[in-house]
Every structure is written in C-alpha cells, then in structure tokens.
Amino acid sequence: MKTNVRNDYDALADRLKEKSRLGAVMGILHWDQEVIMPKGGAGSRARQLAAMASVLHEKSTDPEIGDLLDRLLDCPEAQFNHFEWCNIHEAKRDYDLDTKVPKELVRELAELSSNGHAVWAQARENDRFEDFAPTLKRLVELKTQWARCVAPEKAAYDANIDLFERDATMEKIEPLFASLKTELIPLIRDIVENGREVPASFLAGTFPLDRQERLGRRISEAMGFDFEKGRMDVSVHPFSGGGDFTDVRITTRYREDNFVESLFAVIHETGHGLYEQGRAREWQDLPVSESLTMGIHESQSLFWERMIAQGKPFLRHFLPLLQQTFPQQLNGVSADGLYGAINRVQPSLIRVEADEVTYPLHVILRFEIEQGLFDGSLAVDDLPGVWNGKMEEYLGVRPPTDREGVLQDVHWSGGAFGYFPSYTLGAMYACQFYRALKNSVPDIERSIAEGNLIPVKEWLNRNIHSRGKLYPAEELCRQVTGETLNPDHFVGYLKTKYGELYGLTGQTPS
Amino acid sequence: MKTNVRNDYDALADRLKEKSRLGAVMGILHWDQEVIMPKGGAGSRARQLAAMASVLHEKSTDPEIGDLLDRLLDCPEAQFNHFEWCNIHEAKRDYDLDTKVPKELVRELAELSSNGHAVWAQARENDRFEDFAPTLKRLVELKTQWARCVAPEKAAYDANIDLFERDATMEKIEPLFASLKTELIPLIRDIVENGREVPASFLAGTFPLDRQERLGRRISEAMGFDFEKGRMDVSVHPFSGGGDFTDVRITTRYREDNFVESLFAVIHETGHGLYEQGRAREWQDLPVSESLTMGIHESQSLFWERMIAQGKPFLRHFLPLLQQTFPQQLNGVSADGLYGAINRVQPSLIRVEADEVTYPLHVILRFEIEQGLFDGSLAVDDLPGVWNGKMEEYLGVRPPTDREGVLQDVHWSGGAFGYFPSYTLGAMYACQFYRALKNSVPDIERSIAEGNLIPVKEWLNRNIHSRGKLYPAEELCRQVTGETLNPDHFVGYLKTKYGELYGLTGQTPS
Structure with a gap:
C-alpha cells in the first residue's frame, strides 16, 4: 500500500473506531435504561x-x-488485505445509508417511528387496529420512499430486508419459505390430529428466583460465557447488549411459576452473547469484526437454545442439576420425559411463545403480509382479516382479538419491515450449522452429554464468530456447511424429531 | 429582548443543553465503570x-x-433575566477555560495527569516519594503555565483554586485558616492531654451487610432522597454521581466489622445527592441550575453527616432503629453514649479518616504546601520533611512512612491543585448554614429528634440547592446566613461541642 493510501485508510479506520466507541456508549445507555x-x-x-x-x-x-x-475505492483492491477491504466496503455501505436519505425524510421517519410505538401500544391495549392503521400506512409510505433513496435499483421491500439480512431478497427467501410451508403445515396438522399428550405437569409449580438465577448462571458459564467480560441481569424483556466484546450484557426475566422460560431465555441470550464475545479482537472497533446479519445472530442464539439445550444429550446431562435445583417438581422425571415436555408442539396465537415447528409459519405469514404491503397488493385496512385467515390456514387457530393477532408485534410500529424473515433464516442456519458440527466433530454429542460444551463454543468461535463480516451470509454458510441454505435439512430435522416424539406414521425415529 | 438577541440566546442555550446531556452520559459511564x-x-x-x-x-x-x-455579551445586561445572564456568563467562563489553553499544553496535561495516577499509586505502594517527585514537579510546572493562559492576571495557585472554588483566593482563605489554626491546635492539644476515654467498644463487632444496607437505605429515605430519581449501590470508594437531577446515583461500601463507616458514607453521599436532586428543574441542562462550587457541594454532604447525623437530636431518634438493627452490640447503649462514640477525637495520619476537629489541619497543611509549590518557596524534593514537620506541629503525630504522609492523597497525581481548601470551606459553610437553619426554624431540632428530616431538606432545597449558580458562594452565604464565611461560628461550634464532650476547663457546655 502506498503511503498516501495508507494514510487514507488509517484516517478512515480512526473514524470508524470513533463511531464504534460512541456506538458502544449508546449500547451501555440502552442497557442501563432497561436494567x-x-x-x-x-x-x-x-x-x-x-x-x-x-x-x-x-x-x-x-x-x-x-x-x-x-479515494480508497479508486485504488485497486490488491492494495488492501481482505480485512481492510471489508472495512472499506462496510464503511461505504453505512455512509450511503446515512447520506442518501434527505434530512426531512430522516426526520419524519424518526419522529413517526418514535411516536408509532406509543400509538401501537395504546391500540394494542384497546384492541383497536384502526387506531394504529394510519400510522402503519404512513410508515409503509415513508419506508418505500426511503428504499427509493438508498437502493433505487431494488424493490422497496428488498431494500428493507437488506437492512437486517444483507443480500437476502424476496427472490431468495420465497422458495425457502415455500418448502417450509409445504412440509410444515401437514406436519403440524399430523401432530395435532395424532392427539398424543406429552406429559409436562412437572414443569408447573413454584421455582424460587434465587435458584433459577444460580441455575441460569451455571449453565451460561458451562456454555463458555465469560463473566469477566460480561454480565447477566434482569429486564422486562430478555436481550443481549452492552458495550463491545469485552463488556457483553445479557438479561433474562424470572417468573416464579415457570423456570423453563427464564432458563431458555438465558441460554438464548448467552448464544447471542457468545457471538459478541467471540468477535476477532485484532479488529476491535472495526466493522469487519462485527456480527454479520440478524439471521446469523439469531442462528447463534437458536443454535444453543434449540439444537443444543432442547436436545437429548444436553437434557440428559443437566437433568441431575435441574433435579437438585427443583427436587420437588423434578425428582423422578426421566431424561426422555423432560425432553418430551420441553419439546411439546402446540399451535398458538403468539409468535414469541411458539415452538420450533410452528414458529416458521408465524414468520411466513408476516413475510407474505409485508410483501403485500410494499407491492401494493394488500391494503393496511384489510390486514386483520388477512392475518386471521392465514393463521387459520397455516396453524389451524384463529385469533379472537387483534391484540392476539395483527397487533401483537412491536416491529412495525418502529418502522422495522423485513425483520421477521431473519428469525426463521436463523433457525434454518442453526440447524444446518449443527449438522456441520456433528459432521466435523463426530463425538460432539458425547461431549455434550458429558456436560462439556466448550468444544461447541470453540467450533462456533472459529467458524462463525471470529469471521465477523468477512463473507456474505450465503458464503459463510457454504464455507461452514458445504452448501448454501438448504431447507431440506431443517425440514428433515423437524420431521424426524417430531415424528418420533409424536409417533407419526411414516416418520422414521432417529 | 430583541428577536436576533433572542435567537442568539436560544442558540447558545441549545448548545449548552447538548453539552450538559453529553456530560450526563459521561456521568453514567463513570458510574457504570465504578459499580x-x-x-x-x-x-x-x-x-x-x-x-x-x-x-x-x-x-x-x-x-x-x-x-x-x-454578540450576547455586547448587549446590555437588562435584555436578559438574571438566570439567562448567569447562563451566558457561565458559558463564557467555560469557553475561555476550554479555548485559552494551547492544544499542546492540554495534551501534555491530560497525558501526565492520566499517567500520573499510575506513577503515584506505584510510588505509594512502594513508599518511594522520589518515584513520584518528577511527575509532581512537572505537574506543578504545567499547571503554572496553564494558569498563565486562563487567568494571566491571577497568581497561578489562585487560578487553580478558582477551578474548584470560584472566587476564592489565597488572600480570602488565609485569614480563615489562620483563625482555625490559632484555635484548633490548642483545642486538639487540650483534648489529647485531657486524656478522657470515650467508650466506643460497642461499635466493634460483626454487622451483617444486608442489615447495613437496609439501615442506610432507610435513613437515606428519611433524609428525603428520592429513589425514583436515584439509586444507591456499592463501589470501592463511596461517591455521588450519575446522570442529571432525575438520575442521581450514590454509592457506599460495606465492611462487616464497621457499620458506622458505611452508614455515614451513605449519609454523606445522600447529602451530595440531595443537592443534585434539588436543582431547579425549570433550568434543566443549563449552567444556572448546576451546583455552585466544590465547597458548597461539600457543605451539603457535611451538613447532613456532621451537623445533623453526628448531632444529639438525630442520634436520639435513630438509636432505637440502630438497636433493632444490631441488637447484640447496641442494646443497652444510651443516646449520649452513642453520641460520644460517634464524635470521638483522635489526631491521626490519614485525612479521610480524620474527625471534624482534626480534619481542618490536614487541609491547612496541604493548602500551605500547595502555596509553597506554586510561589516557588517550597521544592518538591523537600515535601516529605515539610509534611511530617507540619503534622507534628499541628496534630502531634508524625507519619512513619510517606505512604501515610505526603503520598496518601490521589489529588496531585491528577493535577488537581487547590482542591483541598474546599473540604474545610465546606465544613465551615455547613456549620454556618446549620446556625442559620436553627435561627430561621427555631424548633428544627425538635423535628429532627422526632425523625422528621424533611423540613431540613426543604430548607436546603429552598435556600441552596435551587439557587444553583445564581450567586457567588460568598453572596449565597450572606443571603442564607446574613454574613460571609465567619470562622468564629465554626470554631465556636467545635469548642463548645468538644469542650463538653471532653470536659475541658473554661468551656461552657451547650
């Protein structure tokens, strides 16, 4: 690299580091606000x-x-190493996003998103979608205008998706989701019609909060969360945040009558937290070290929550600790019994309470609705009917109120369209990554069954966390699993697991 | 105010508010770091x-x-109200402080102050003053240069004092401190020679931390600290900090073998915290609402710690609560017995452990040394000897090591010269304010003895907290007490109180 190019790169890197540090300050302020x-x-x-x-x-x-x-983008790529080139491109992307939108639009969007939250919360409380509808209409309009500014060559909805799930598009997502619909709707119907009752009464009772906290902390530690570089606290909604990778703060919430919820929230947020703690330290404060996409982030939390902690080897190992913590409820429960109870499937109205089989259909419904809102084929006023119809079609349940239907999620009120697909892409990545882990470390389930989770963490560190933004998600997936996202793995996993659990005809037990 | 003047004022106010909010962010970050x-x-x-x-x-x-x-300072003062005029002048002062010092000097000072802390800490650990001496010399040089930039018309030490104690000067402080020396050195000698042993063995024992915490919180609440707009936590050194007056965070530390230290730290920091919570809300984020000087801030913490909580009415009321909290140690102790134990006088080596009679001499010693360092009459290398000589002369004790002598305080290592006088000015203000409170609310001690501290808080709110930076400290003192700082009140208070406690001849019991 020539001297003046080096100077330019260093000057850019200094500015990026400053932004990153001020961003970390915002992270601490947000955490502080919630906790x-x-x-x-x-x-x-x-x-x-x-x-x-x-x-x-x-x-x-x-x-x-x-x-x-x-000046830097005028130089031949060969003047930079791969990491530097990534920093330059990330900076360009952010700079474009920050400068291509007229101030007036930025202002109106910020204001409407901020007020929109209160309007939505009130409408939800009163179960009156019509009170939220005008705000939602305007938000779709503004986010369409915004898309035209930042990516005039793209469909407006694609530009919105890209903000959360870089390089994902309707064209790429549609066939994936189509496969899931085709396979999961009948699978769910089979499970429901089969009618098998999985015993789970032992998950009810009173679970002292201090015991829940000790348990969560112990499992988070077993997963490799570094409490010298992180904290675990309580907030109304669990989240993972904080400053940079040396100060990662996860939260959970506790209910005395339900330890599973808080424990799996801890595991989920620890999964997010491990991604942050695993970032490449040699690129601290630079974009290349940052997490890749929302979907990949979610793949890390779901990897731990579903692929590890809802799996038999994990539950088998931790059952004695759980029994020791809550002897009254869990003594006498078998590992298989616990596995069944934790993995019950039940079509329900609320996305955040859904199990891993029904969850994708909640997401697909939202994806289809967002598509319709942005391509003009769906009017905001028709949303409640469309929502309820799809719920019935996909999950066989119909929301009795909009509060339990179209008004349940916060995302749209803040102008976040195109966010939902990441949840299910994350679940699919998690499943595919787990398959790759089993292939590359054949005795990994024995290690998990012995309570040694560190090889899992280290594999994720090496293959995903430390790679930051170096590769697009598709390419990362190809490097880690040998192929891009393939819905067959996710569908196969669900059919096998739940076929066995619910004793469905034609399903082969694993 | 004419339109363009109004616009200028509003533009200035917006900038001041932004600075204040970013300063509050720093406050949260600092608190977070310590806690x-x-x-x-x-x-x-x-x-x-x-x-x-x-x-x-x-x-x-x-x-x-x-x-x-x-432009604003070109306008006649009559165009602004008193509050606005104060904001303009405070802004001018800060702007001058921020812009009159050459960048190179700012940089060297920042670097040396920052490194100085580590050098000092190491020198203190090794008890080697000579390791810290070169840093101290350079800091005095730089702070002399700095003074020449910001206030060329002033003596360098005066410019340093002014940073913490606006408008205080050597000329004003010297006669005050001279009175204290004249009166307190013999008082302390009398106390020591009198040899009366005040029983205090009941303050030793084991005091469970959770009980200490509940006790501290209860007393802080009784003082009127608003926990909806503040917090109390634990840190290595107690402090008062946080964001703005809606988010005031005080800390203490707990030792199992000593509840007095943590309780009085809570009371002291609550005093600081009440000052912050009592700021004028109509001038939020503007300089006029800020606390006045370090001395006035300290007057508020010491007001509660010494004038209220070390006094008989307070101790009489809270003795039953203390006994209920620590029955094993305190059952059978009388209010007078507790009063005596809490108010023991004992010349000692360490400033932060000193009682209210000996404390001023620790400060006067430092004031005299700082004067000598800045007027050139005292060489850094001679400091240990001078320090130890003065300790012997003023307090009759000689530090066996520099660690317990000249190396004990952190202040100089950060370039903070001229800070120490504020501690004793604060103690004097506290005493004079308390006298004014008793005059204006004659039954205040009955109220305190009944555990009703709110009239105290409200009097401070009204007379001091809400006045912010409107008046210079001298003028505030005159408004509140009818005269400027008068050492006779402080000396009289100490002589009466300790004359009685130690049964000294010629002292009239109060």
Whole structure:
C-alpha cells in the first residue's frame, strides 16, 4: 500500500473506531435504561440518547468520510488485505445509508417511528387496529420512499430486508419459505390430529428466583460465557447488549411459576452473547469484526437454545442439576420425559411463545403480509382479516382479538419491515450449522452429554464468530456447511424429531 | 429582548443543553465503570470515555459559541433575566477555560495527569516519594503555565483554586485558616492531654451487610432522597454521581466489622445527592441550575453527616432503629453514649479518616504546601520533611512512612491543585448554614429528634440547592446566613461541642 493510501485508510479506520466507541456508549445507555435506571430518569435519558444520536449522525455523515472512501475505492483492491477491504466496503455501505436519505425524510421517519410505538401500544391495549392503521400506512409510505433513496435499483421491500439480512431478497427467501410451508403445515396438522399428550405437569409449580438465577448462571458459564467480560441481569424483556466484546450484557426475566422460560431465555441470550464475545479482537472497533446479519445472530442464539439445550444429550446431562435445583417438581422425571415436555408442539396465537415447528409459519405469514404491503397488493385496512385467515390456514387457530393477532408485534410500529424473515433464516442456519458440527466433530454429542460444551463454543468461535463480516451470509454458510441454505435439512430435522416424539406414521425415529 | 438577541440566546442555550446531556452520559459511564462494569471492559471503557471527551471538547470549543457569546455579551445586561445572564456568563467562563489553553499544553496535561495516577499509586505502594517527585514537579510546572493562559492576571495557585472554588483566593482563605489554626491546635492539644476515654467498644463487632444496607437505605429515605430519581449501590470508594437531577446515583461500601463507616458514607453521599436532586428543574441542562462550587457541594454532604447525623437530636431518634438493627452490640447503649462514640477525637495520619476537629489541619497543611509549590518557596524534593514537620506541629503525630504522609492523597497525581481548601470551606459553610437553619426554624431540632428530616431538606432545597449558580458562594452565604464565611461560628461550634464532650476547663457546655 502506498503511503498516501495508507494514510487514507488509517484516517478512515480512526473514524470508524470513533463511531464504534460512541456506538458502544449508546449500547451501555440502552442497557442501563432497561436494567438499572431509576424510573424518573426516563425523560432525561431520552434527551441524552437524542444528543448521542445526533453526534453519531454528524460523525457518520462527515463529508471527509465520503472523500476518503472515494479515494480508497479508486485504488485497486490488491492494495488492501481482505480485512481492510471489508472495512472499506462496510464503511461505504453505512455512509450511503446515512447520506442518501434527505434530512426531512430522516426526520419524519424518526419522529413517526418514535411516536408509532406509543400509538401501537395504546391500540394494542384497546384492541383497536384502526387506531394504529394510519400510522402503519404512513410508515409503509415513508419506508418505500426511503428504499427509493438508498437502493433505487431494488424493490422497496428488498431494500428493507437488506437492512437486517444483507443480500437476502424476496427472490431468495420465497422458495425457502415455500418448502417450509409445504412440509410444515401437514406436519403440524399430523401432530395435532395424532392427539398424543406429552406429559409436562412437572414443569408447573413454584421455582424460587434465587435458584433459577444460580441455575441460569451455571449453565451460561458451562456454555463458555465469560463473566469477566460480561454480565447477566434482569429486564422486562430478555436481550443481549452492552458495550463491545469485552463488556457483553445479557438479561433474562424470572417468573416464579415457570423456570423453563427464564432458563431458555438465558441460554438464548448467552448464544447471542457468545457471538459478541467471540468477535476477532485484532479488529476491535472495526466493522469487519462485527456480527454479520440478524439471521446469523439469531442462528447463534437458536443454535444453543434449540439444537443444543432442547436436545437429548444436553437434557440428559443437566437433568441431575435441574433435579437438585427443583427436587420437588423434578425428582423422578426421566431424561426422555423432560425432553418430551420441553419439546411439546402446540399451535398458538403468539409468535414469541411458539415452538420450533410452528414458529416458521408465524414468520411466513408476516413475510407474505409485508410483501403485500410494499407491492401494493394488500391494503393496511384489510390486514386483520388477512392475518386471521392465514393463521387459520397455516396453524389451524384463529385469533379472537387483534391484540392476539395483527397487533401483537412491536416491529412495525418502529418502522422495522423485513425483520421477521431473519428469525426463521436463523433457525434454518442453526440447524444446518449443527449438522456441520456433528459432521466435523463426530463425538460432539458425547461431549455434550458429558456436560462439556466448550468444544461447541470453540467450533462456533472459529467458524462463525471470529469471521465477523468477512463473507456474505450465503458464503459463510457454504464455507461452514458445504452448501448454501438448504431447507431440506431443517425440514428433515423437524420431521424426524417430531415424528418420533409424536409417533407419526411414516416418520422414521432417529 | 430583541428577536436576533433572542435567537442568539436560544442558540447558545441549545448548545449548552447538548453539552450538559453529553456530560450526563459521561456521568453514567463513570458510574457504570465504578459499580457495574465487568473487569474485562476496562480497556474499552477508557477508549469510549476518550471518544466522548473528544466529542465534548469539539462541542465546547466550537467557534460559533465564541461568536454567540461575543454578540450576547455586547448587549446590555437588562435584555436578559438574571438566570439567562448567569447562563451566558457561565458559558463564557467555560469557553475561555476550554479555548485559552494551547492544544499542546492540554495534551501534555491530560497525558501526565492520566499517567500520573499510575506513577503515584506505584510510588505509594512502594513508599518511594522520589518515584513520584518528577511527575509532581512537572505537574506543578504545567499547571503554572496553564494558569498563565486562563487567568494571566491571577497568581497561578489562585487560578487553580478558582477551578474548584470560584472566587476564592489565597488572600480570602488565609485569614480563615489562620483563625482555625490559632484555635484548633490548642483545642486538639487540650483534648489529647485531657486524656478522657470515650467508650466506643460497642461499635466493634460483626454487622451483617444486608442489615447495613437496609439501615442506610432507610435513613437515606428519611433524609428525603428520592429513589425514583436515584439509586444507591456499592463501589470501592463511596461517591455521588450519575446522570442529571432525575438520575442521581450514590454509592457506599460495606465492611462487616464497621457499620458506622458505611452508614455515614451513605449519609454523606445522600447529602451530595440531595443537592443534585434539588436543582431547579425549570433550568434543566443549563449552567444556572448546576451546583455552585466544590465547597458548597461539600457543605451539603457535611451538613447532613456532621451537623445533623453526628448531632444529639438525630442520634436520639435513630438509636432505637440502630438497636433493632444490631441488637447484640447496641442494646443497652444510651443516646449520649452513642453520641460520644460517634464524635470521638483522635489526631491521626490519614485525612479521610480524620474527625471534624482534626480534619481542618490536614487541609491547612496541604493548602500551605500547595502555596509553597506554586510561589516557588517550597521544592518538591523537600515535601516529605515539610509534611511530617507540619503534622507534628499541628496534630502531634508524625507519619512513619510517606505512604501515610505526603503520598496518601490521589489529588496531585491528577493535577488537581487547590482542591483541598474546599473540604474545610465546606465544613465551615455547613456549620454556618446549620446556625442559620436553627435561627430561621427555631424548633428544627425538635423535628429532627422526632425523625422528621424533611423540613431540613426543604430548607436546603429552598435556600441552596435551587439557587444553583445564581450567586457567588460568598453572596449565597450572606443571603442564607446574613454574613460571609465567619470562622468564629465554626470554631465556636467545635469548642463548645468538644469542650463538653471532653470536659475541658473554661468551656461552657451547650
């Protein structure tokens, strides 16, 4: 690299590091707001966050970044190593996103997204979709305009998807989701019609919070979460956040009558947290070290939650610890009994409460609705009817209220369209990654059954976490599993597992 | 106010608010670092704080602020109300402090102050003053140069004092401290020679931490600390910090063998916290609402710690609660017995452990040494000898090591010269304010003895907290007490209180 090019690159890297550090500050403020902040501080905190957002916006749109990028992108790629080239391209992407949208649109979107949350929450409380509809209409309009600014060559919905799931498009997602629909709708119908009752009454009872907390912490530690570089606390909704990879903060919530929910929230958020803790330290504060897409992030939480912790080897090993923690409820329960109870399938109205078999259909429904909203084939006012019809068609249940239907999710009220597909892409990646892990470390399930989860964490560190943004998700998937996302693996996994569990005809037990 | 003047003022106010909000963010980050942050996050946190400091510096030195100030200060004062005028003048002061020092000097000072801490800590650990001496010399040189830049008309030490204790000067402090020396050195000698042993063995024992915490929280609440707009946590060194007045965070530390230390730390920090919570909300985020000086801040913590909580009415009321909390140690102890034990006088080596009679001499010693360092009459290399000589002269004790002598305080290692006087000015203000409170609310001690501390808090809110930076400290003191700081009140208070407690001849019991 020539001197002036090196100077330009270093100047760009300095600016990217500054942005990353200020972003980490925002992360701490958000965490603090959800976990620690006294109630009375809410108004001031909003103003502090606005001041920080404005500083970050100034830093992100500084024309000097544009000049540096112009000069660097004029150089032949060979002048940079792979990591540097990635940083330059990520910076370009962000700079375009930050500068291509007219201020007035940015302002209106920020305002409407912020107010939209309150409007939605009120409409949900009152079960009145019509109160939320005007906001939703305007948000779709604005996000269509926004898409035209940032990616005029793309369909508006694709530009929205791309924000969360880089390089994913309707064209790529549709066939994947079509396979899932084809296979899962009948599978769910078979499970329901089969009518087998999986005993789970031992999951009810009273589970002291301090015991739940100790249990969660112990399992998080067993998964390899580094508490010297992270924390675990309580918040209303579990999340993973904090500063950078040396300060990763996960949260859960506790209910005295349900330890499974909090435990699996801990495991899920630990999965997210391990991704962050596993980032490449030599590229600290630079884009190349950041997590790849929402789907890949979700693949990490679901990997641990579903592929590991809902699996037999894990449950077999941790059953004695669970029994020791909650002897009254769990003494006498077998590993198979626990496995069955944890993996019950039950079509239900609420996405966040869904099991792994029915969950994809909640997502597909939203994906189809978002497509319709953006291509104009679906009117906002028709949403409740369309929603309820699809619920009946896909899952055989019909929401009695919009609160349990179209008004249940927060995402749209903040202008987040195109986010939902990532949940199911994540589940599919998780399944495919787990298959690759079993292939490359044949005795991994024995290791898990012995309670040694570190080889799992290290495999994920090596193959996914440390690779940051180096490759597109499709390419990462190909490198790790030998092929791009293939719905057959996910469908096969679900059919085998639940065929066995529910004793379905024509299913081969694993 | 004319339109363009109004516009200028509003533009200035917006910038001041932004600075205040970003400053609050720094406050949260600092609190988080001391209380919550996982160890491993230290390196990243330092970089986040540096990024924030750099943003704040950019904002503070923006030439547009200078232009706005030039235009506003050209207008006749009558165009603004008192609060606005105060904001303009505070902004001018800060802008001058931020822009009058050459970048190179700012950089060297920042670096040396930051490294100085580690050098000092190591020197203290090894008890080797000579290892810290070169850093200290250079810091005095740089702070002399700095003073020449920010206030060329002042003596260098005065400019340093002014940073913490606005408008205080050597000329004003010297006669105050001279009175204290004249009166307190013989008082302390009398106490020591009198040899009366005040029983305090009941303050030793084991005090469970959860009980200490509940006790501290209960007393903090009784003082009127608003836990909806604040928190209380644990840190290595107790402090008061957080965001703005809606998010005030105090800390303490607990030792199982000593509940007095943590309880009085809670009371002290609650005093600071009440000052912050009591700021004028109509001027939120503007300088006029900020606390006045370090001395006035300390007057608020010491007001509660010494004037209230070390006094008989308070101890009489809370003795039953203390006994209920620690029955094993305190059952059978009388209110007078507790009062005596809490108020023991004992000349000692360490400032932060000193009682209210000996504390001022620790401060006066440092004030005299700092004067000598800045006027050139005292060489850094001679400090240990001078220190030990003064300790012997003032308090009759001689530090056996520099660790317990000249190396004990952190302040100089960070370039904070002129800070120490504020501690004793604060103690004097506290005493004079308490006298004014008793005069204006004659039955206040009955209220305290009944456990009703809210009238105390409200009097402080009204007379001190809500007045922010409206008046110089001297003027505030005159408004509240009818005169400027008068050492006779402080000396009289100490002589009466300790004359009675130690049965000294010629002292009249109160």
